Amino acid sequence: MAEESYLTDDFLRQLINVGEVDILVGLPTHNNAKTIGSIVRTIQSGILRGFPRERAVIINVDGGSRDGTPDLVTGISIDDVRPASNPYALRTLHSISTRYAASPASGVAFRTLLAAAELLRAKACVVMSPESANIEPEWLSKLLYPVYRDGFDLVTPTYRRHKFEGLLITNLLYPMTRALYGLRIREAYSLEFGFSGRLGSQFLGQNVWNHPTGEAGVELRFTLAAIAGRYRICQSFLGEKDHVERRAADLVPALRETVGALFSALEPDFRVWSEVAGSQAAPTTGTDGEVLLEPLRVNRKRLREMFSTGVAELESVFQSILSPPTLAELQRIARLGEEAFHYSAELWVRTVYEFAASYQKSVISRDHIIQALAPLFRGRVFTFLMENRNASADDVENNIEGLCLEFERLKPYLLQMWKSRE
Amino acid sequence: MPLSRDVLWYKDAIIYQVHVRTFHDSNGDGIGDFQGLEEKLDYLQELGISAIWLMPFFPSPLRDDGYDIADYNAVHPSYGTLEDFQKFLAAAHDRGIRIIIELVSNHTSDQHPWFQESRSSRDNPRRDWYVWSDTDSPYKGARIIFLDTEKSNWAWDPISKSFYWHRFFSHQPDLNYDNPEVREQMWQVMKFWLEMGVDAFRLDAVPYLVEREGTNCENLPETHAVLKELRRKLDEQFPGRMLLAEANQWPAELRPYFGDGDEFHMAFHFPLMPRMFMGLKLEDRKPITEILQQTPEIPPSCQWSLFLRNHDELTLEMVTDMERDYMYDTYAENKTMRLNLGIRRRLAPLLDNDRRRIELMNGMLMSLPGTPIIYYGDEIGMGDNINLGDRNGVRTPMQWNGGWNGGFSTAAPESLYAPLIQDPVYGYPAVNVLRQKASEHSFLNWMQRIITVRRSTGVFGRGSIEFLYPANHRILAYVRRLENEAVLVVNNLSSTAQAVELDLRRYKGSIPIEMFGKNMFPRVGELPYLLTMGPYQFYWFRLRRI
Numbered sequence: 001m002a003e004e005s006y007l008t009d010d011f012l013r014q015l016i017n018v019g020e021v022d023i024l025v026g027l028p029t030h031n032n033a034k035t036i037g038s039i040v041r042t043i044q045s046g047i048l049r050g051f052p053r054e055r056a057v058i059i060n061v062d063g064g065s066r067d068g069t070p071d072l073v074t075g076i077s078i079d080d081v082r083p084a085s086n087p088y089a090l091r092t093l094h095s096i097s098t099r100y101a102a103s104p105a106s107g108v109a110f111r112t113l114l115a116a117a118e119l120l121r122a123k124a125c126v127v128m129s130p131e132s133a134n135i136e137p138e139w140l141s142k143l144l145y146p147v148y149r150d151g152f153d154l155v156t157p158t159y160r161r162h163k164f165e166g167l168l169i170t171n172l173l174y175p176m177t178r179a180l181y182g183l184r185i186r187e188a189y190s191l192e193f194g195f196s197g198r199l200g201s202q203f204l205g206q207n208v209w210n211h212p213t214g215e216a217g218v219e220l221r222f223t224l225a226a227i228a229g230r231y232r233i234c235q236s237f238l239g240e241k242d243h244v245e246r247r248a249a250d251l252v253p254a255l256r257e258t259v260g261a262l263f264s265a266l267e268p269d270f271r272v273w274s275e276v277a278g279s280q281a282a283p284t285t286g287t288d289g290e291v292l293l294e295p296l297r298v299n300r301k302r303l304r305e306m307f308s309t310g311v312a313e314l315e316s317v318f319q320s321i322l323s324p325p326t327l328a329e330l331q332r333i334a335r336l337g338e339e340a341f342h343y344s345a346e347l348w349v350r351t352v353y354e355f356a357a358s359y360q361k362s363v364i365s366r367d368h369i370i371q372a373l374a375p376l377f378r379g380r381v382f383t384f385l386m387e388n389r390n391a392s393a394d395d396v397e398n399n400i401e402g403l404c405l406e407f408e409r410l411k412p413y414l415l416q417m418w419k420s421r422e
Numbered sequence: 423m424p425l426s427r428d429v430l431w432y433k434d435a436i437i438y439q440v441h442v443r444t445f446h447d448s449n450g451d452g453i454g455d456f457q458g459l460e461e462k463l464d465y466l467q468e469l470g471i472s473a474i475w476l477m478p479f480f481p482s483p484l485r486d487d488g489y490d491i492a493d494y495n496a497v498h499p500s501y502g503t504l505e506d507f508q509k510f511l512a513a514a515h516d517r518g519i520r521i522i523i524e525l526v527s528n529h530t531s532d533q534h535p536w537f538q539e540s541r542s543s544r545d546n547p548r549r550d551w552y553v554w555s556d557t558d559s560p561y562k563g564a565r566i567i568f569l570d571t572e573k574s575n576w577a578w579d580p581i582s583k584s585f586y587w588h589r590f591f592s593h594q595p596d597l598n599y600d601n602p603e604v605r606e607q608m609w610q611v612m613k614f615w616l617e618m619g620v621d622a623f624r625l626d627a628v629p630y631l632v633e634r635e636g637t638n639c640e641n642l643p644e645t646h647a648v649l650k651e652l653r654r655k656l657d658e659q660f661p662g663r664m665l666l667a668e669a670n671q672w673p674a675e676l677r678p679y680f681g682d683g684d685e686f687h688m689a690f691h692f693p694l695m696p697r698m699f700m701g702l703k704l705e706d707r708k709p710i711t712e713i714l715q716q717t718p719e720i721p722p723s724c725q726w727s728l729f730l731r732n733h734d735e736l737t738l739e740m741v742t743d744m745e746r747d748y749m750y751d752t753y754a755e756n757k758t759m760r761l762n763l764g765i766r767r768r769l770a771p772l773l774d775n776d777r778r779r780i781e782l783m784n785g786m787l788m789s790l791p792g793t794p795i796i797y798y799g800d801e802i803g804m805g806d807n808i809n810l811g812d813r814n815g816v817r818t819p820m821q822w823n824g825g826w827n828g829g830f831s832t833a834a835p836e837s838l839y840a841p842l843i844q845d846p847v848y849g850y851p852a853v854n855v856l857r858q859k860a861s862e863h864s865f866l867n868w869m870q871r872i873i874t875v876r877r878s879t880g881v882f883g884r885g886s887i888e889f890l891y892p893a894n895h896r897i898l899a900y901v902r903r904l905e906n907e908a909v910l911v912v913n914n915l916s917s918t919a920q921a922v923e924l925d926l927r928r929y930k931g932s933i934p935i936e937m938f939g940k941n942m943f944p945r946v947g948e949l950p951y952l953l954t955m956g957p958y959q960f961y962w963f964r965l966r967r968i
Contacts, residue, residue, distance in 0.1 A: 016921055017893035019705075053748060055705075080711040081891050090748060091706040092895040 237286025310375020805848020
């Protein structure tokens with residue numbers, strides 16, 4: 001029996017009508033009716049300003065919204081059927097939509113966009129977040145020009161962020177990907193990025209779509225695949241990243257999508273990262289990121305409590321994952337008071353590397369390993385907040401750089417653990 | 423073949439535009455003439471055209487290719503005599519071909535006796551036949567049309583020591599239509615040719631007849647009044663004759679030139695033409711459908727006149743700045759191809775001599791609502807010579823065969839009014855009538871076939887149009903209808919094969935008959951009608967209810 005396609009007949013029919021394009025804008029959504037209207041209009045404006053002559057399409061891949069999100073996207077097509085409602089445009093701009101049944105975090109949306117990009121022979125593609133309230137029309141050009149004009153294959157964003165925003169990125173994803181893959185990509189996992197049709201096609205053909213419903217964090221795998229495949233990669237500064245309130249319960253899914261994806265990439269990419277020493281800067285348009293300093297309320301006490309509780313309750317789990325010295329050190333600091341508490345960079349890097357090695361060995365369920373990292377990450381965040389509460393932008397950057405260098409310095413430790421398995 | 427008696431003959435016409443100078447030289451002086459044109463009438467009859475539009479052939483200093491007339495009631499000696507013209511006219515009528523001539527009504531040459539008298543003194547009785555001023559300050563709201571050559575619409579006359587008004591070149595002073603004597607004189611000019619048997623006039627530059635302070639001096643109510651007066655006299659004294667307006671304007675501004683069916687019979691649809699080229703390059707029907715959506719309804723007796731190329735530059739006045747930039751970049755990368763606000767190129771070179779695109783463009787020309795005009799030489803895919811100045815590069819001698827001077831003239835090549843196209847691709851040894859007649863699949867024979875098919879039905883000339891808007895924007899599809907007849911036209915603007923689903927439920931039960939091969943296609947049902955189209959392919963289907 002033939003494998004059921006994740007592209008529906010109706011979607012294929014829409015793609016046939018769109019035909020070959022130069023620019024493809026992908027917009028994964030799930031119940032984004034509140035924000036999507038202004039975002040698609042900004043995207044449309046970005047296309048008309050930056051690419052007025054190019055053949056372009058906006059493709060919405062929706063994870064079963066019940067709030068009418070797809071209708072808001074398709075309603076902005078520029079065509080000759082409703083010319084009165086169009087902004088001025090040289091050519092037709094299709095805005096089409098398709099739905100999928102899997103979980104919104106499954107990666108099916110991205111896979112669908114990659115398939116559409118290949119079928120439409122798109123030269124340059126961009127994926128935009130349906131939640132970016134701060135999006136500007138220029139973001140399209142910033143993410144697409146390097147691909148369309150300058151021959152880059154992947155454009156990742158940099159943002160102006162508050163110093164305490166994106167802590168998973170600054171404390172784990174950025175320093176670890178940098179140390180392992182040797183390229184300084186600030187936002188290796190982003191919901192906004194540009195890429196070439198050839199990179200998209202290459203990734204679509206890779207064996208990363210094992211699960212029938214897709215794979216979480218596939219966007220990070222995409223970045224890592226681009227680095228591993230020696231594709232041309234650059235960064236582009238977009239502007240301010242809007243603040244999104246996160247609940248404590250959001251951390252584990254976030255870890256699954258990001259850290260899980262990173263850990264699972266390490267085995268197939270071993271030949272690549274095991275030969276990398278040090279790191280190189282990626283070409284960047286604009287700044288490497290900017291830091292905002294205004295006060296931000298964070299419940300630090302709760303973070304430390306969750307760390308201490310986690311270390312105590314998950315001791316048996318940690319015994320499977322961590323080396324005895326690391327676990328002992330964690331238990332020691334868990335007993336410290338708030339003022340004395342300090343989760344050092346070295347201890348944090350050792351913790352993460354030991355988690356990565358254990359993930360690779362599957363000492364216990366991989367999902368349990370990822371979940372177990374959550375309380376430890378909160379402890380590290382507590383220290384980061386304490387260290388940087390009065391820090392200037394430069395100080396914050398220096399601290400992040402220090403952590404990165406620690407990840408690079410201790411990389412042989414990870415390699416040693418990895419090889420000991422073999 | 424007698425001329426049809428239908429007063430709406432222009433609706434079914436296929437018009438062929440030619441300058442007598444360019445077509446055939448009968449006396450070996452290097453310049454085409456009426457006797458030569460008459461000798462080629464059989465060729466035009468065989469091609470299938472039903473009307474000839476002659477560019478100005480009147481006595482003229484020829485500083486604007488005859489649009490600077492020095493005598494309205496005679497023939498330029500280079501082209502023959504009045505008797506030669508009358509003989510040509512009769513021969514054309516014998517073949518069922520009508521003759522449309524130019525009436526350059528807005529201005530004369532500065533060599534015209536009227537102007538010479540007018541400038542001779544401020545007291546001359548014809549002083550007021552032109553527009554004079556002591557300063558160059560009036561009518562500042564009027565744009566300058568020939569931007570590349572003129573700095574002002576006023577020119578200083580050293581003889582009468584005052585300024586005269588000119589919308590075009592400074593050697594073309596504008597007539598003063600506020601003067602009733604001028605209006606009467608222009609009617610007398612028309613009457614002169616109408617009594618001879620001329621079937622229609624193409625009125626040149628009609629928006630500019632009257633000037634008023636505080637306006638842009640275009641499309642004024644007073645101008646319309648002048649034109650309506652001419653039309654009334656024409657209908658009263660010469661029913662069945664036709665007036666064709668040259669007014670390079672947006673559709674909404676063009677509409678008043680039809681009046682209530684009491685001004686012009688026809689008008690050129692200038693904004694459509696560049697958008698056909700744009701749609702083809704963009705591979706997107708949007709520019710074409712949008713301009714046709716903006717085109718207002720016209721009175722039942724009126725008709726649009728459609729063209730792909732003509733004797734002027736491919737005008738880009740009626741497009742936006744962004745569209746103009748796009749057209750320049752895609753059709754005239756070489757800046758020498760640009761002139762004024764346009765592109766001075768012929769059809770075939772514009773389309774890279776791509777037979778499929780040339781056929782598609784002609785297919786649209788023949789099937790969109792209006793009367794098509796074919797520019798001489800485009801039926802064989804003639805090229806141009808951008809090294810010749812002004813618009814002369816698209817006005818080179820007709821290429822009849824591969825022999826001496828391409829069969830145009832027996833004169834020494836250096837004495838021809840303009841050099842023949844000689845490059846390897848478009849030169850007369852490669853592109854000529856004789857060679858294409860001998861080849862069944864030549865472009866000339868294809869043109870003959872499409873004209874025959876077009877003339878096999880009245881639906882293209884007189885029918886309504888209904889756009890289908892399939893979701894595939896590379897497909898331009900419409901149904902032309904006239905009474906019980908319906909023709910489905912499907913054009914693929916893309917360079918690649920396309921699939922398209924058409925909503926033809928309204929024609930459920932009809933059998934599409936492809937009009938060129940006369941083959942049947944599957945009957946139209948309730949489901950979307952699927953067609954696959956090759957690159958730049960087009961279909962004309964007669965929808966038969968059998």
